[in-house]
Amino acid sequence: MDLLYFALLCSVLIFVHELGHFVCAKIFxxxxxxxxxxxxxxxxxxxxxxxxxxxxxxxxxxxxxxxxxxxxxxxxxxxxxxxxxxQALWKRVIIVMAGPAMNVLFPVLLYFAVFIGETRFVPPTVGVVLPGHPAEGRLIPGDRILEVDGERVSTFAELHRIVTKSPNQELRLKVFRNKEHVEVTVVPEEKVVQKPLEIVDRVGEIGVRPSRPAAVVGVSRPDSPAFRAGLRTFDVVTEVRGTPVKTFADLEIALEESRGATVPVTYLRPVTVPRALGGLAELAVYESGVAALTPESGHGDLLARTGIEPADLYVAEVPEGSAEWDAELRPGDRITEVDGVEVTAWSTFVERLFAAPDRSHVITWQRSGQRKSGTIELRREDWIDEYGQHRPRFYLRASNWSPMVAEPFVDSPSAFQFALESAVDETYDVIRFIVVGIVRIMEGKVSISTLGGPITVYDVIGEEGAKGVSYFVWAMAVISINLGLINLLPIPVLDGGHLLFFTFEAVLRRPLPLRVREIASLVGLVVLIGLMGIAFKNDVERRWDVIQGQFKELVG
Structure with a gap:
């Protein structure tokens, strides 16, 4: 099957390339x-x-x-x-350029075929507003965004695309809130995204997420009504008075009128199974229960009346031996501060840590109503990525558990436009990545050992083809762009070499002598064979490393 995928890939991409030359030649x-x-x-x-x-x-x-x-x-x-x-020089340039151009443009069609197959979209409804971001105080959970600067949006993906492309630009949002339309202005903050090969993107972000927190509770005070009723942190509330509950907002609404009266609350409690499957997996099962919750009377919020709050800031897991464990942070603790500054969401906690990942941080938490603190350092791992560049990577070992509930999917009335714009954006990103990669190799910042040949292509296509048609098409698009751009390299015998000859012809106002072109083509052929040899050597070494790894696993 892998051989079939490989043959199909090569045949299609070569056909597309040569078709470009053929059609333009016929036209002229x-x-x-x-x-x-x-x-x-x-x-x-x-x-x-x-x-x-x-x-x-x-x-x-x-x-x-x-x-x-x-x-x-x-x-x-x-x-x-x-x-x-x-033919006139400009016609010859077009004929030669047509092949690589087809390889670069063909992926737009391939990506379009993948994106047009996406028929279910998340609606542009605000599920979470992240603290400390532009949307805080302007948007609230439940807001349905209808328009951005007069442009109608019907999916969260469309909203995300507009915001991403608008850092530091004021956006006017038309929002449906509490059965009425309101106008909101927000300025996306600029976020710097570091990518491989030293590529830096500057994108806009307003700090909203499309899904709402599930009804997972956090109970920090042992003297609270919730604790006395038997509720514990990470319990998932499913019903209140027999009424189903899905999100934490549903839970707040269900308990809004309960002040001083006992309410039956049905919940599921995750219980860890020790050494599940003989220690091969980490597994938890739900145990059901019912709590008789008696909220305090008065006009306080849910936390004040019941002791219940979202479980977002509660630590769910701390690996033994980690810096967090050594600082005596334990599952069930509620994070309150980082370096003396209060945090109101796990996302803020993480952002504060990773804002200065290479230094120590003092974190403060609550456990059973008591305040505790400790000093941690993010775990650092220095590694060499697949492009031969040294990169540090930082890890926070502690994690929370705050599952989300997605909004019902919607159909996009502009699916064609969405697919086309996404295809163009994806093609542009791949082109930029490959061009930068070639430049980095020429600069010596990326090892030439990253070059791959037919064996690598064969392996990639086999792996992606086994995952499904969309993955195969995705891989074909990337390889097609590679083929088109490589053909534009100024190496005689490649299309880029012909374009180099045409450049000299334009400057000298006459073609280069045939003998010069023949010698240059011979040199180009030697260079191309050398590059192919290096790529093949890299392929063999990678395959050998895989075989050695499999052998060690087998005997070890």
Missing amino acids: GVKVLTFSIGFGPRVLRLRGRETEYCVALLPLGGFVKMLEENRQEAVLPEDRKRTFES
Whole structure:
């Protein structure tokens, strides 16, 4: 099956590439003698009016043979104006550029086919507003965003795209809130995103998430009504008075009128199974229960009347031996401060730590109503990424558990536009990544050992094809862009080499001598073979490393 995927990939991409040359040559009246996909023995041959169409056995290349004056075949007088050399320089540039251009543009169609298949979208409803971000105080959970600067949005993905592209620009939002329309202005803050190969993106962010917190409770005070009723941190409330509860907002509404009266609360409690599956997995099961909750009377909020709050700031897991464990942080503790500054959400807690990941931080928490504190350092791991660059990576070992409840999916009335814009954005990102990668290799910042050859392509295509059609199409798009950009390198025998010759021709106002072009092509062929040899060597070394790893696992 992997071989079939590989053959399909090569055949399609080569066909697309050569089709670009073929179509442009035909448009400009150049006589095309042969259009061939593959090399080696021909398995299919069709003769057209003036072009022979061939499919060869080995789908690792192809060519479009045009009528040229410097070839040994005789050129008839009536075909003199139909040779490749007889065309104006700009026409020859277009013909040569057409192949790589098709490889670069073809992924737009491939990505479009993937995105157009997405038929279920998250609505543009605010689920969570992150503290300390532009949306705080302007948007509230439950807001349905209808328009941005007069442009209608029907999915959260559309909202995200607009916000991402608008750092430091004021946006006017039309919001549906409490059965009425309101106007809200917000200025997305600029967020710097570090990517591989030293690529830096500056994107906009307002600090909203589309899903709402589930009805998972945190109970920190042992003297609270919730604790006395038997509720504990991380209990998932499912019903109040027999009424189903899904989100924490539902829980707040269900208990809003309960002041001094006992209310039956049904919950599920996650209980860890020790050594699940013989220690092969970490597993928890739910145990059901019912609590008789008696909220205090008065006009306080839910926390004041019951001792119940969202479980967002409560620590769910702390690995033994971690810096957090050594600081005596334990599951069930509620984070309150970082470096003396109060935090109101786990996201804020994490942001404060990673704002200065390479220094110590003093964190403060509550346990059974008592205040505790300790000093931690984020775990640092220095590693070499797949591009040969040294990169530090920091980890927070403690984690919380705050599951979210997604809004019901909606259909997008602008699915075509969404798919097209997403396809163009994705193609642009891949092009930029590959171009930067080539530049980094030339600069010596990325090892040439990252080059991959046909074995790597074979492995990648096999892996992605096994996952499904959309993954295969995605991988095909990336490889197509690679093929197009590599063909533009100024190496004679590649399309980029022809463009280099044309550049000299434009400057000198005459073609380079045939002998010069032949020598340059020979040198280019040697360079290309050398690069292919390096890529093949890298492929073999990677495959050998995989085999050694599998062997060690087998015997160890």
